[in-house]
Amino acid sequence: MLQTIRKFVIDNYLFGEEDKLGNEDSFMETGIIDSTGILELVRFLESTYGIKVTDEELIPDNLDSVNKIVSFIHAKQSVSTQTDGGISFQSAGRLPI
Amino acid sequence: MNSGNNVAHYLLSGKDHARTALNFLQTTVSYGMLSDHAGHVAAYLLRCGARQGDRVLLVSDNSFFWAACYLGTLQAGLVTVPISSNSSAEDLGSILRTTGAKIVCVQASVATAHSRVFSGTHLITDHNILPIVEAVSQQSFVRLHLDLLPLPSYASVGPNELAALMFTSGSTGRPHGVMMTHSNIVANTESIISFLSLSAQDRMMAILPFHYCFGASLLHTHLRVGGEIVVDNRFMYPETVLQRMIESKCTGFAGVPSHFQILLRNSSFKRKRFPHLRHVQQAGGHLAPTFVEELKQLFLPDTKIYIMYGQTEATARLSYLSPDVLETKHGSIGKGMPGVKLRVLDEQGRDVRPGEVGEIVAEGANVAMGYWQEPIESAAVFRNGSLYTGDLARVDEDGFIYIVDRVKDFLKCRGEKVSCRQIEETLLECDELIEAAVVGIPDEVLGEAVKAFAVPRNKNVDGLEERVASFCKAKLALHHVPKQIVVLPSLPKNSAGKVMKTALRI
Numbered sequence: 001m002l003q004t005i006r007k008f009v010i011d012n013y014l015f016g017e018e019d020k021l022g023n024e025d026s027f028m029e030t031g032i033i034d035s036t037g038i039l040e041l042v043r044f045l046e047s048t049y050g051i052k053v054t055d056e057e058l059i060p061d062n063l064d065s066v067n068k069i070v071s072f073i074h075a076k077q078s079v080s081t082q083t084d085g086g087i088s089f090q091s092a093g094r095l096p097i
Numbered sequence: 098m099n100s101g102n103n104v105a106h107y108l109l110s111g112k113d114h115a116r117t118a119l120n121f122l123q124t125t126v127s128y129g130m131l132s133d134h135a136g137h138v139a140a141y142l143l144r145c146g147a148r149q150g151d152r153v154l155l156v157s158d159n160s161f162f163w164a165a166c167y168l169g170t171l172q173a174g175l176v177t178v179p180i181s182s183n184s185s186a187e188d189l190g191s192i193l194r195t196t197g198a199k200i201v202c203v204q205a206s207v208a209t210a211h212s213r214v215f216s217g218t219h220l221i222t223d224h225n226i227l228p229i230v231e232a233v234s235q236q237s238f239v240r241l242h243l244d245l246l247p248l249p250s251y252a253s254v255g256p257n258e259l260a261a262l263m264f265t266s267g268s269t270g271r272p273h274g275v276m277m278t279h280s281n282i283v284a285n286t287e288s289i290i291s292f293l294s295l296s297a298q299d300r301m302m303a304i305l306p307f308h309y310c311f312g313a314s315l316l317h318t319h320l321r322v323g324g325e326i327v328v329d330n331r332f333m334y335p336e337t338v339l340q341r342m343i344e345s346k347c348t349g350f351a352g353v354p355s356h357f358q359i360l361l362r363n364s365s366f367k368r369k370r371f372p373h374l375r376h377v378q379q380a381g382g383h384l385a386p387t388f389v390e391e392l393k394q395l396f397l398p399d400t401k402i403y404i405m406y407g408q409t410e411a412t413a414r415l416s417y418l419s420p421d422v423l424e425t426k427h428g429s430i431g432k433g434m435p436g437v438k439l440r441v442l443d444e445q446g447r448d449v450r451p452g453e454v455g456e457i458v459a460e461g462a463n464v465a466m467g468y469w470q471e472p473i474e475s476a477a478v479f480r481n482g483s484l485y486t487g488d489l490a491r492v493d494e495d496g497f498i499y500i501v502d503r504v505k506d507f508l509k510c511r512g513e514k515v516s517c518r519q520i521e522e523t524l525l526e527c528d529e530l531i532e533a534a535v536v537g538i539p540d541e542v543l544g545e546a547v548k549a550f551a552v553p554r555n556k557n558v559d560g561l562e563e564r565v566a567s568f569c570k571a572k573l574a575l576h577h578v579p580k581q582i583v584v585l586p587s588l589p590k591n592s593a594g595k596v597m598k599t600a601l602r603i
Contacts, residue, residue, distance in 0.1 A: 027333070028330070028333060028334070031182065034333055035332050035355070036359070036532075036552070036587030036588070036590065037587060038333045038334070039359070039363055039586075039587065040587050043553075043555070046555075055335075055336065055363060056336055058334055058335065058336055058363070059334050059336050060334050060337065064334075
């Protein structure tokens with residue numbers, strides 16, 4: 001999963017320059033991705049991993065680096081295999097800003 | 098010549114030093130602190146040997162560093178050249194050459210990434226970095242106050258003295274450096290403050306980059322009235338911005354069309370409440386009627402919606418539609434703002450009659466002096482003190498102006514001029530789309546045919562081209578229906594969020 005996400009980001013936003021992306025690098029601070037680019041990335045994650053990212057989940061804690069995305073998707077997938085439906089993800093309402 | 102004409106003096110003098118001017122994620126900056134640091138920058142620039150009128154490049158995201166360098170440059174009587182931190186090394190080099198700037202205020206990440214470009218310049222960086230090879234000198238902003246006292250006065254400037262070279266967005270062509278004077282900025286700031294009735298109680302959410310004239314105008318207007326600017330560079334995560342708007346009790350929000358489109362279609366904007374929001378400003382291009390309707394439903398009657406029109410060539414803004422007539426003058430950009438005379442002229446230079454189409458021409462103290470070192474382009478656009486905007490419009494019986502399109506944004510289809518914008522508006526009525534852009538392609542039968550770029554709202558893109566085509570067939574004349582539909586994940590945009598049609602025409 002990590003390699004797939006890395007490849008998507010490198011191919012689409014870094015013109016294939018692999019050494020420019022660390023797995024902890026913040027997309028926002030490095031300016032790699034902009035406001036429409038992040039929507040494009042979300043669409044890729046949704047179609048590749050069969051998840052649905054809600055508007056409220058579109059926040060840096062979930063999506064702002066390769067490693068954060070991997071953790072987020074793992075968490076989403078583990079919830080989707082459960083049926084209690086009571087688990088929520090980090091969302092903007094609880095961000096310490 | 099007097100220091101009262103200096104924009105930095107106009108924005109900073111007489112303020113309560115303890116009051117918050119800039120509100121960042123981790124910290125706030127008071128008016129006293131901002132004046133002090135601007136004074137340090139001014140003193141340092143003069144120590145580097147800069148003389149009145151010299152250009153100083155400013156390359157940074159919105160930050161305390163940006164604001165202090167901008168104001169310090171103006172305070173010293175120098176000319177600020179703000180550009181995007183996303184600029185390529187090639188663009189940076191080109192702007193350095195054409196402006197002749199020998200001093201650069203640059204955020205550390207850009208200085209490090211493009212270090213070669215900055216050889217032969219004096220550098221001020223936002224924080225300490227390793228020495229840049231062949232820089233004439235290098236100083237860190239955070240250390241300026243240790244080395245020298247702030248400049249205690251503001252440089253005297255004449256009314257037509259250059260304050261800034263602001264580069265146009267380049268959304269329909271090559272960027273030009275617009276020559277703005279101190280009096281241009283003061284005039285435009287006064288106009289905007291008056292029609293928005295801004296006061297020291299106002300707190301503006303600034304997501305627009307300050308290097309873009311619309312973003313700079315937010316800074317100018319709110320500093321002038323002693324208000325507060327909440328700076329947030331995280332619009333790529335709109336939820337964080339919305340949450341901060343609520344928590345910071347913002348009274349104002351400003352954006353270009355793509356911001357509102359993302360907020361309305363890809364965020365919880367519609368489900369949130371903004372009890373302190375007094376007004377919303379939309380400028381920087383045309384927001385399709387379907388989105389304006391959604392904004393009205395969301396905000397009226399408690400929050401006023403200002404639809405505005407402007408150009409960098411006019412410092413920032415030229416007209417606004419009074420919220421009182423938003424319902425009755427739907428789709429209009431309003432009338433000239435205070436101090437601005439807007440006319441719509443035919444090819445013979447006569448005012449058009451109601452319903453006829455002509456070019457918008459502006460007069461006012463905010464009209465800039467021309468383009469930097471581009472006499473031919475300047476002569477075509479700035480004529481006898483008037484600005485020929487290149488925007489085509491019609492006027493109604495009450496004098497309200499309705500933009501039809503950019504001169505350059507028409508197709509010639511079956512010999513008939515077709516506005517790209519009209520087709521884009523229709524495309525955006527399709528619920529599945531978040532963005533759309535139209536350009537012309539050569540066509541043996543029609544002369545030019547429509548090529549549409551469509552950005553889907555969600556991942557369901559299977560068969561989208563066919564659905565969009567059917568939608569268009571039901572809504573448009575046959576020859577206006579796109580011959581080609583390209584589904585894109587997003588439209589190419591510049592750092593201010595404006596769609597770059599030049600990139601789509603390639």
